[in-house]
Amino acid sequence: MxxxxxxxxxxxxxxxxxxFEYTPGxxxxxxxxxxxxxxxICHSDLSMIDNEWGMSAYPFVGGHEVVGKVASIGSQVKHLxxxxxxxxxxxSGSCMTCHQCxxxxxxxxxxxxxxxxxxxxxxxxxxxxxxxxVIPLPEKVDPAKAGPLFCGGIxxxxxxxxxxxxxxxxxxxxxxxxxxxxxxxFLHAWGCDVVAxxxxxxxxxxxxxxxxxxxxxxxxxxxxxKLAGSFNFIVSTVNVKLDWESYINALAPKGRLHTVGAIxxxxxxxxxxxxxxxxxxxxxxxxxPATIQTMLDFAARHDIAPTTEFFPMSKINDAFDxxxxxxxxxxxVLENDIK
Amino acid sequence: MxxxxxxxxxxxxxxxxxxFEYTPGxxxxxxxxxxxxxxxICHSDLSMIDNEWGMSAYPFVGGHEVVGKVASIGSQVKHLxxxxxxxxxxxSGSCMTCHQCxxxxxxxxxxxxxxxxxxxxxxxxxxxxxxxxVIPLPEKVDPAKAGPLFCGGIxxxxxxxxxxxxxxxxxxxxxxxxxxxxxxxFLHAWGCDVVAxxxxxxxxxxxxxxxxxxxxxxxxxxxxxKLAGSFNFIVSTVNVKLDWESYINALAPKGRLHTVGAIxxxxxxxxxxxxxxxxxxxxxxxxxPATIQTMLDFAARHDIAPTTEFFPMSKINDAFDxxxxxxxxxxxVLENDIK
Numbered sequence: 001m002x003x004x005x006x007x008x009x010x011x012x013x014x015x016x017x018x019x020f021e022y023t024p025g026x027x028x029x030x031x032x033x034x035x036x037x038x039x040x041i042c043h044s045d046l047s048m049i050d051n052e053w054g055m056s057a058y059p060f061v062g063g064h065e066v067v068g069k070v071a072s073i074g075s076q077v078k079h080l081x082x083x084x085x086x087x088x089x090x091x092s093g094s095c096m097t098c099h100q101c102x103x104x105x106x107x108x109x110x111x112x113x114x115x116x117x118x119x120x121x122x123x124x125x126x127x128x129x130x131x132x133x134v135i136p137l138p139e140k141v142d143p144a145k146a147g148p149l150f151c152g153g154i155x156x157x158x159x160x161x162x163x164x165x166x167x168x169x170x171x172x173x174x175x176x177x178x179x180x181x182x183x184x185x186f187l188h189a190w191g192c193d194v195v196a197x198x199x200x201x202x203x204x205x206x207x208x209x210x211x212x213x214x215x216x217x218x219x220x221x222x223x224x225x226k227l228a229g230s231f232n233f234i235v236s237t238v239n240v241k242l243d244w245e246s247y248i249n250a251l252a253p254k255g256r257l258h259t260v261g262a263i264x265x266x267x268x269x270x271x272x273x274x275x276x277x278x279x280x281x282x283x284x285x286x287x288x289p290a291t292i293q294t295m296l297d298f299a300a301r302h303d304i305a306p307t308t309e310f311f312p313m314s315k316i317n318d319a320f321d322x323x324x325x326x327x328x329x330x331x332x333v334l335e336n337d338i339k
Numbered sequence: 340m341x342x343x344x345x346x347x348x349x350x351x352x353x354x355x356x357x358x359f360e361y362t363p364g365x366x367x368x369x370x371x372x373x374x375x376x377x378x379x380i381c382h383s384d385l386s387m388i389d390n391e392w393g394m395s396a397y398p399f400v401g402g403h404e405v406v407g408k409v410a411s412i413g414s415q416v417k418h419l420x421x422x423x424x425x426x427x428x429x430x431s432g433s434c435m436t437c438h439q440c441x442x443x444x445x446x447x448x449x450x451x452x453x454x455x456x457x458x459x460x461x462x463x464x465x466x467x468x469x470x471x472x473v474i475p476l477p478e479k480v481d482p483a484k485a486g487p488l489f490c491g492g493i494x495x496x497x498x499x500x501x502x503x504x505x506x507x508x509x510x511x512x513x514x515x516x517x518x519x520x521x522x523x524x525f526l527h528a529w530g531c532d533v534v535a536x537x538x539x540x541x542x543x544x545x546x547x548x549x550x551x552x553x554x555x556x557x558x559x560x561x562x563x564x565k566l567a568g569s570f571n572f573i574v575s576t577v578n579v580k581l582d583w584e585s586y587i588n589a590l591a592p593k594g595r596l597h598t599v600g601a602i603x604x605x606x607x608x609x610x611x612x613x614x615x616x617x618x619x620x621x622x623x624x625x626x627x628p629a630t631i632q633t634m635l636d637f638a639a640r641h642d643i644a645p646t647t648e649f650f651p652m653s654k655i656n657d658a659f660d661x662x663x664x665x666x667x668x669x670x671x672v673l674e675n676d677i678k
Contacts, residue, residue, distance in 0.1 A: 100592055105592060105593070105617075108592035108593070108615075108616065108617060110568070162593075162617065229449070253439055253444060253447035254444070254447070254501075256619075259610055259613070259614065260614065261610070262610050262611050262614055263610045266607040266608060266609050266610075267607070267608045267609070267610055268605040268606070268607050268608075269605060269606045269607075269608065269620070270605050270606070271598055271600070271601050271602045271603075271605075271606055271622055272601050272622075274598070274620075274621060274622035275598065275599065275601055275622030275623060275624050276447075276622075276624055277447065278444075278447060278501065278621070278622065278623040278624070279621060279622065280595075280619045280620065280621035281608070281613075281619065281620045281621070282613060282617070282618060282619035282620070283610055283611075283613035283614030283615075283617065283618065284614060284617040285614050285615055285617070
C-alpha cells in the first residue's frame with residue numbers, strides 16, 4: 001500500500017508554493033507516518049524555499065513544526081500507537097548509534113536527518129519520520145498551538161537545560177520574535193529575573209505580558225551601560241550583527257552569551273572582558289528528543305503555549321507573505337485543510 | 340616597628356631594574372608580611388615594567404610568584420604562623436564580602452587587589468598581602484620550584500576545575516611555554532588524552548616528555564583538519580592571533596575553546612560551527628585562593644612542579660633578558676640573595 005501525499009511545494013527558489021503530490025514508498029520498520037493536523041511556519045522554511053543555504057532541492061516541501069496523528073507505524077516502533085497525537089520538529093532522524101546519539105545528544109549527531117532537507121516536510125497531508133523523533137503530545141498541551149514548540153520552542157528551551165540556567169539567575173533575551181517570545185515564557189516560568197532586549201519600543205508592553213520583568217532598548221547605550229555585570233545568561237535569537245561587546249559587558253562574572261541565531265557575519269569578541277569575568281560565548285541548535293519531551297512536560301505544567309496566528313494551509317502563500325512582512329505575532333500555524 | 344624592604348625597581352617604563360628601598364608602614368590586622376625566598380618571573384611583570392597596560396607607577400617593583408616564609412601576621416590572621424612556608428600569586432587582596440568573594444570566586448571580585456598594581460611585589464626581601472591570599476605550601480611541594488604555580492600554574496589549572504574537565508576528555512594545549520608546559524603536566528595527571536599544539540617543531544619531544552600524548556603542528560592545516568570534532572576542551576595559552584576557526588572545528592560537540600592569553604586583537608568567530616556543535620568560547624583569569632590550595636594538593640600528590648631555570652635575584656636584569664630572548668625553558672625563578 002502506498003499513499004499519495006498531497007503537499008504544497010516550491011518548484012524553484014523563491015517560487016510561490018503550489019499543489020504537489022508524491023508517493024513516499026514503503027514505510028521502514030522504525031518509521032512513522034503522521035497525518036498532519038497543524039504545521040507551524042519557521043523562518044528556516046523560507047530560507048530553504050529561497051535556497052539561501054544552497055542545499056535546497058525542488059520541488060521542495062517545507063514544514064517542520066508538525067502536530068498530527070500517527071497514521072501508521074513500522075513493525076519496530078513500540079512507543080507509539082496509531083491515532084496518537086504527536087509532534088515532529090526540525091530533526092526527523094539520526095544514526096542512533098554514534099557517541100552523541102548514545103549520549104542523548106541526537107541533535108548533535110553528525111548524520112542527523114532534517115525533516116525538510118533531501119526529503120519532504122509537513123506542508124502536506126502526511127509526513128514521515130524515524131519513530132524516535134516523533135514525540136507524543138501531553139494531554140494538557142493544545143495541539144493547535146504546539147507546532148512551534150518543536151523547532152522554535154526547543155531551540156530556546158534547550159540551552160536553558162544544557163547550560164544549567166537556574167531559577168535564581170538573571171537572564172536576558174535578545175529579539176522578541178518567533179523564538180524570543182517563547183524564551184520569555186519559558187524563562188519566566190523557570191523562575192528567573194528576565195529582561196527583554198529589543199530595538200523596537202513597540203514591543204515593550206508585549207514583552208512584559210510575555211513574561212519579562214523589564215524591557216531594555218538595546219540601542220540605548222546608557223541603558224546598556226547601567227546593566228554591566230548583571231546577567232548570568234543572555235540568549236540571542238536574532239541573526240543580525242549585534243554590539244557584542246555591550247552584551248558581554250552586561251554579563252555577570254561566569255556569565256554566558258548564547259546565540260541560537262546563525263549570524264552570517266563573524267562575531268568579533270575582545271578576549272580581555274571574557275578573561276576578566278570568566279565569561280563564555282556559545283551557540284546551539286534545536287534539542288534532542290528527550291529534551292523535547294521534557295520541554296513539553298514543562299509547557300503542560302506551566303500552561304505555556306506559543307502565541308500564534310492561524311492560516312488555513314490552502315492559504316500558505318498568504319501565510320508566507322505575512323511572515324515576510326515581519327508582522328507575525330509571534331508564530332504562524334497552518335491548519336490543514338488539504339482535501 | 341617598621342622594616343625597610345630592599346627591592347629591585349624599574350624607575351621608568353622599560354628601565355633596567357635597580358636597587359630600591361621602601362618602608363611598608365604598619366601591618367594591617369588581616370595582613371601578612373612574607374620574607375621572600377624565591378620569586379618567579381611572569382610575562383606580566385615585563386608588561387608592567389614596560390607600562391604596556393598604561394597603569395604602572397614608578398618606582399615599580401614586580402614579582403607575583405612568591406614563595407617565602409611568614410615574617411609577621413596581623414592580629415586577625417588565624418590560619419598562618421610566623422615561619423610557615425607560603426606562596427603568594429597575582430592577587431594579594433579582595434573585598435571579601437561581595438557576591439563573588441562570598442561565593443569563593445575571589446579572583447572575580449571587582450575590587451581585587453593585584454600584588455604588583457599600585458603596590459610593591461616580590462622582587463624584594465619582603466612582600467605584604469592580605470592573609471587570605473597567602474597560601475600555605477604543602478610539605479611535598481618543592482619551595483624552590485613552586486613560585487610559578489601561583490600565577491602561571493593556577494591560570495591553567497583554574498579552567499580545568501571551573502569547566503569540569505574530566506579524566507575521560509580529549510584536551511588540547513595551545514602554546515608550549517611558561518603556562519602551556521604546566522597545562523600539559525596538569526592535564527596528563529588529570530588522566531586526559533592530551534594533545535600539544537605548537538608551531539615550533541623543536542618543542543615536539545619536550546611536549547611529549549611534559550605529558551602530551553601527541554603533538555600537532557598547528558601550522559599544518561591538513562593535520563588540523565584531521566582533528567575535526569575531536570576535543571572536549573582546548574586551552575590557549577598564547578596571546579597572539581590564532582586561526583580560531585580551525586580550533587573551533589577541532590572541538591567535539593559540546594567542546595570548549597578557552598583562552599587564558601589576553602589577545603589584543605578581537606577574536607573573530609563564525610556562529611554556525613558554534614551553533615551546530617553546541618560549542619563554547621571563553622576566557623578566565625588566575626584562580627581563587629581555595630582553587631590554588633586545591634592545585635597545590637594535586638601538584639603534591641602527583642609530584643607536579645614547573646620546569647624552572649634559576650637566577651640569583653641580584654642578576655634580575657639578566658633573568659629578564661633571558662625571558663625576552665624567548666629561550667626560557669619554561670619558567671624563570673629568582674633565588675633571593677638580597678643582603
